Amino acid sequence: MTKFDEATQAIKVDEGVYDVCLDPGYAIGGPLNGGYLMAVMLRAAVDASPFEHPVSTTAQFLKAPIAGPAQVRIEPLKAGRTAAFARATLVQDGVAHIEGLVTTATLNEAEPVYEAPAEDMPSRAECVKLPDPKPDSGMTLNAQMELLFDPPTIGWLKGEPTGRPESRAYFRMAEPQDPDPYVLALAVDALPPVVFSAGARGWAPTVELTWHLRALPAPGWLTLLGGGRLISDGWFDEEVEVRDSAGRLVAQSRQLARVGRG
Amino acid sequence: MTKFDEATQAIKVDEGVYDVCLDPGYAIGGPLNGGYLMAVMLRAAVDASPFEHPVSTTAQFLKAPIAGPAQVRIEPLKAGRTAAFARATLVQDGVAHIEGLVTTATLNEAEPVYEAPAEDMPSRAECVKLPDPKPDSGMTLNAQMELLFDPPTIGWLKGEPTGRPESRAYFRMAEPQDPDPYVLALAVDALPPVVFSAGARGWAPTVELTWHLRALPAPGWLTLLGGGRLISDGWFDEEVEVRDSAGRLVAQSRQLARVGRG
Numbered sequence: 031m032t033k034f035d036e037a038t039q040a041i042k043v044d045e046g047v048y049d050v051c052l053d054p055g056y057a058i059g060g061p062l063n064g065g066y067l068m069a070v071m072l073r074a075a076v077d078a079s080p081f082e083h084p085v086s087t088t089a090q091f092l093k094a095p096i097a098g099p100a101q102v103r104i105e106p107l108k109a110g111r112t113a114a115f116a117r118a119t120l121v122q123d124g125v126a127h128i129e130g131l132v133t134t135a136t137l138n139e140a141e142p143v144y145e146a147p148a149e150d151m152p153s154r155a156e157c158v159k160l161p162d163p164k165p166d167s168g169m170t171l172n173a174q175m176e177l178l179f180d181p182p183t184i185g186w187l188k189g190e191p192t193g194r195p196e197s198r199a200y201f202r203m204a205e206p207q208d209p210d211p212y213v214l215a216l217a218v219d220a221l222p223p224v225v226f227s228a229g230a231r232g233w234a235p236t237v238e239l240t241w242h243l244r245a246l247p248a249p250g251w252l253t254l255l256g257g258g259r260l261i262s263d264g265w266f267d268e269e270v271e272v273r274d275s276a277g278r279l280v281a282q283s284r285q286l287a288r289v290g291r292g
Numbered sequence: 293m294t295k296f297d298e299a300t301q302a303i304k305v306d307e308g309v310y311d312v313c314l315d316p317g318y319a320i321g322g323p324l325n326g327g328y329l330m331a332v333m334l335r336a337a338v339d340a341s342p343f344e345h346p347v348s349t350t351a352q353f354l355k356a357p358i359a360g361p362a363q364v365r366i367e368p369l370k371a372g373r374t375a376a377f378a379r380a381t382l383v384q385d386g387v388a389h390i391e392g393l394v395t396t397a398t399l400n401e402a403e404p405v406y407e408a409p410a411e412d413m414p415s416r417a418e419c420v421k422l423p424d425p426k427p428d429s430g431m432t433l434n435a436q437m438e439l440l441f442d443p444p445t446i447g448w449l450k451g452e453p454t455g456r457p458e459s460r461a462y463f464r465m466a467e468p469q470d471p472d473p474y475v476l477a478l479a480v481d482a483l484p485p486v487v488f489s490a491g492a493r494g495w496a497p498t499v500e501l502t503w504h505l506r507a508l509p510a511p512g513w514l515t516l517l518g519g520g521r522l523i524s525d526g527w528f529d530e531e532v533e534v535r536d537s538a539g540r541l542v543a544q545s546r547q548l549a550r551v552g553r554g
Contacts, residue, residue, distance in 0.1 A: 238502075260506050
């Protein structure tokens with residue numbers, strides 16, 4: 031069991047009730063990373079389902095949970111032949127912090143009928159790491175994963191944003207681990223906010239994030255291709271398409287978030 | 293009040309409980325259109341919110357409701373300064389048929405900081421209508437709206453699919469009505485399934501649909517730009533970007549659906 035597997039464990043204590051312990055190692059400044067929190071919720075949702083994979087996950091981020099004990103409550107809504115539907119709620123101190131809807135199904139290996147070509151990425155050798163965060167920054171998440179960025183998309187770090195919402199990087203866990211649906215939940219929310227590349231700064235809280243698991247990833251590096259379509263009135267969208275090491279589209283996400291004021 | 297306004301009315305009968313009457317005029321074959329059903333749910337969600345606009349809507353389609361009386365139940369989860377969160381459930385005969393999460397906020401007129409360019413569309417004069425459905429087909433939805441298609445994207449009608457999941461059309465209500473968030477809920481699910489253009493046929497049930505309202509639409513025609521990224525293992529994604537008559541991005545949707553076997 032990897033540290034990530036352990037940090038996302040959900041222990042069933044009653045029908046539809048799971049104890050979890052939110053790990054301080056997945057923080058982005060103060061708050062915990064939303065992708066990590068979704069992974070925790072999905073452990074419980076899949077355990078409670080007759081199917082194996084979380085094919086659709088929606089999370090509304092009501093309130094930022096803190097590291098420490100919490101519960102995931104699963105309320106099954108319907109189980110059909112192909113898919114099952116459930117509510118999933120992350121509760122801390124008796125208060126709902128994340129409200130989710132999860133659809134589970136069992137994905138099979140299949141040759142795609144159609145697959146859109148991926149965006150171009152330079153080779154990993156041409157990509158660059160972010161500088162290590164300052165020790166007191168609370169960015170503990172960075173140590174859990176390796177990200178190698180397409181250089182122009184982190185030009186904002188040295189004051190050269192591209193002017194478009196975008197972020198592209200290779201991704202893998204720092205501790206060797208084959209990607210699985212829970213790693214993908216982390217991956218779809220692992221990039222710096224795409225608005226940084228359009229000149230924005232500061233904490234950009236996610237309001238809602240929906241992602242779809244489309245195939246089980248092959249071992250190896252993932253490629254995260256992030257972009258956005260509109261920044262307006264303090265709101266932006268961020269889309270991430272995840273490709274596995276074989277180039278297969280394995281996950282798609284879109285989040286609606288607020289532009290930071292920092 | 294237009295016929296659409298009437299068909300989507302939600303009458304508050306108790307705290308968080310709304311009576312609705314599902315209109316047989318929005319059927320696609322047997323079932324009612326998912327976009328129409330979301331519009332009905334959003335009438336109730338907005339009525340129960342301190343904010344004016346449904347900025348994020350997720351719907352899990354558990355069971356197809358039939359025309360006639362139903363209820364929408366709204367359970368507020370949290371109201372902050374910028375946004376409010378709620379569960380929304382469409383119930384018929386005591387059974388949940390659609391489970392939703394709705395985030396409301398109040399959008400303001402704003403000059404976009406960044407807006408991606410829209411896909412090209414031919415002029416309306418170069419676009420074409422679908423043939424009228426057969427009277428016994430149960431496709432009553434078609435009479436409620438006008439759709440003018442980018443011709444190659446309905447080539448599948450005469451056995452010439454483009455080989456890619458895509459569908460692009462101009463859209464307006466048949467009865468004169470300025471587009472609003474409820475019309476947009478209908479619009480994001482108004483195109484024929486994008487997989488038809490990739491050679492698939494038959495009823496393609498939506499499993500989950502999430503859409504975001506990004507701006508209030510200007511009066512006039514909307515443009516619906518639909519595509520998809522992956523068709524595999526019986527599943528496909530459908531994305532629709534909606535532009536208003538001024539070219540502004542007003543709505544974005546993604547749905548996960550099953551490929552038909554028909």
